[in-house]
Amino acid sequence: MQLPDFSQLTICPAELLDDPGEIARSLLEAARSARLGIFVWEIHRQRLIWNEAMFQVYGLPVNAPLDGNAWLAMLHPEDLPLVRDEVIAALTGIRPYDTTFRVRAPDGGWRYIKASGWVELDADGHPLCMAGFNQDIPEGQRFNLLVERIQADTVSEVGVGYLGALMDSLSRVLGVRCALVAEYSPLNAPRHAMTVAISEAGEPRAPLTFPLEGAPSAEVAKGRMVFHADDLQQHYPSCTPLADIAARSYMGVPLRASDGAVMGVLAILDTKPLWQEELFGKLLNLFAGRCAAELERLRREADIQRLNGELEARVVARTEHVKRTMRELEAFTYTVSHDLNAPLRAVHGFGSILREDYGGKLDAVGLDYLERTLNAADRMGRLLDDLVSLSRISLRPLNLGKVDLSLLAEEIVSDLQDQYPRVGMEVEIAPHLQVHADAGLMRILLDCLLRNAWHFTAPLAAPRIRLFEREGRNRREFVVLDNGTGFDAATAERLFAPFQDMQSTGRLAGTGTGLAIAQRVMHRHHGGIQSESRHGEGSAFVFWLPSPVELASLLCGEDER
Structure with a gap:
């Protein structure tokens, strides 16, 4: 009808x-x-x-x-x-x-x-x-109705959205001209207030910043509620924001942080008198707690964003530094492989000609000096080659796939047996040791570790080398174990440094870069390697790799940087 x-x-x-x-x-x-x-x-x-x-x-x-x-x-x-x-x-x-x-x-x-x-x-x-x-509904019931209406307007909001919705609701439900929530600055000695949300006649308006001096919010900053029913202009005649809206009445309550410090104000203003001091004061104090919690959360979010920004800037700077270092390393590698090798080849070449063409004219002392010169040139050449290999591992892109460590180890042991035959050498390689990695770098890793074990077991009558898998701390670990001379725990930290030649009786000549290269290979895979040994009781080198998913994630992070 x-x-x-x-x-x-x-x-x-x-x-x-x-x-x-x-x-x-x-x-x-x-x-x-x-x-x-x-x-x-x-x-x-x-x-x-x-x-x-x-x-x-x-x-x-x-x-x-x-x-x-x-x-x-x-x-x-x-x-x-x-x-x-x-x-x-x-x-x-x-x-x-x-x-x-x-x-x-x-x-x-x-x-x-x-x-x-x-x-x-x-x-x-x-x-x-x-x-x-x-x-007429009694004040107690009226308070509950006001709370229900305001909660209905703000129930789905958080953060700045909640504060804005709350100010709009307070302005409409209470029938006042303006409602605002503002944050004091600086906190230790407030001089200004900046509105986080402000509503006029039930509609949001642009944020504003105003000085506390000569404003009622300065009294609220002292930690007490301030109420003026109809005499606001008389008490604060020089406050421009109040004059702009012709405010006659005001009520403001402090917003306290979790440590009790006053951090802001929740206030309502009107162009007509406010007589319901008890009801409105009770209502504002009720919502002041939630406003303070939201302000603290917003401040923490701002701090997190600032820290993230600083961290991102540091990452960018660090990434640029790493890129610059990589470019310098590439230039250094080129210098070593080309510029430094040229004079070294000249020294070795002319020394060889001297030995072949004029060896008969040199006495025993002269020939000894010449041999020392040629041997030093050979060793320097190997050092430069190893240095280039060490640097190129960091520059080389990974070609990931399924790798059988057992097969690689068997091929490397066969090559070592051909180069440096060992009578009675026992090598035990566990079958089907498969990983997700770069096959070329895994070959370099195993060659370094097995060659190291081969050399350190040279003096023994019954040398033995093992490659096997074991369960570590929530990870798969692979172990290259030998019964060689071993080393003191005090020297363990120097093992993986370049050009640290840990001498052993009967060991074949080396440059001391093998274990450094092995460590660089593992770092390139975001894995790790460590040594376990006691002098005279053999050595064990343990290495591990991240899971395929974890490795992919880590490499993706490298690309993003």
């Missing part, structure tokens, strides 16, 4: 009611003792009858002249659709009239009205009249 036009209603005192009807008569009788606001709506006559208490509920003089338009103007704009829907539901028999709405109070703000009513039908079942009551 169509809802009758409220604006055409005539509102008059109960004394003018001709025939109230059974429901209205009962309500009017009860209202005399209960001080309930009673209404009777004569639908066909478009007349709304109020008793004396009804005028008092709306804060109006008894029997004040009133029409439908004036009554509609008193209702909160957000509640008017709700009232219309509930009236239609009652007139059509869907449910009795039962709702809560807000009306503007004469002294500013909003009153909360509890309304109930029943419809009386004629003989044909059509609505004849509607009678019911209005009752």
Whole structure:
């Protein structure tokens, strides 16, 4: 059915009611003792009858002249659709009239009205009249209603979104001109306040920064609630933000950090007086805790973003440094492999010619000097070759795939047996030792470790070398174990440094870069290697690799940097 036009209603005192009807008569009788606001709506006559208490509920003089338009103007704009829907539901028999709405109070703000009513039908079942009551909701219940409305407006928000929604809701629900939450700066001696969220007439507005001197927020910064019902301009005549909105009233409560320090203010301002100090103060203090928590969280997020920015800048700088170092290493590798080898080849070449063409003219001492020169040139050549190999491992891109360490080890042992035959050498290689790695670098790794073991077991009558797998600390570990001369634990830290030639009786000549190269191979795979040994009890070199997924992630991180 169509809802009758409220604006055409005539509102008059109960004394003018001709025939109230059974429901209205009962309500009017009860209202005399209960001080309930009673209404009777004569639908066909478009007349709304109020008793004396009804005028008092709306804060109006008894029997004040009133029409439908004036009554509609008193209702909160957000509640008017709700009232219309509930009236239609009652007139059509869907449910009795039962709702809560807000009306503007004469002294500013909003009153909360509890309304109930029943419809009386004629003989044909059509609505004849509607009678019911209005009752001013007590402050305790009003507080709960305000909290429910504000929570409904902010329930799905967090952070800045929550603070903005809260300010919009406070401005609308409390009927004030402005609501704001601001953060003090600096915290140890506040001089300014910057709004994190501010709403004017229920709409967000641009942030603003204002000095605390000469403003009520300076008093709030001392840790107490500040309230001015109608004398704000007299107390703070030089505060420009207050003058800009012609504020007359103010209420502000401090926002405290988790350590108790005052970090900001939650405030409402209005262009008319604020008289509900207890109700509004209780409400602001309730939401001040959540506002403070959100401000602290935002501050922590800002600190994290700042630290992330600093860390990212350091990573960029570090990455650029690494790239520059890699370029310098490439240049160094080129210099070693080309420029330094040229004079070395000349020394060795002319020395060999001298030995072949003029060896017969040199005495024993001269020949000894010449041999020492040629041997030193050979050793220097090997050192340069190893240095180039060491640097190229770091520059070489990884070609990852499935690698069988057992097969590689068997090939390397066969080559060593051909180059340096060992009578009685026992080599035990566990089968099917498969990893996800670069096959070329794994060959270099095993060659360094097995060659090292081969050399250190040279003096033994029954040399033995083993390659096997064992379970480490949440990882697969591979072990190259020999029964050679071993080394002291005190020298373990120097084993993987370049050109550290750990001498052993009967060991073949080396440059001392083998273990350094092995370590570089493992670092290139984001793995690791360590030594285990006691002098005279053999040596064990243990290495491990990350899982294929972890290795892919680590290499992806390298590419991003």
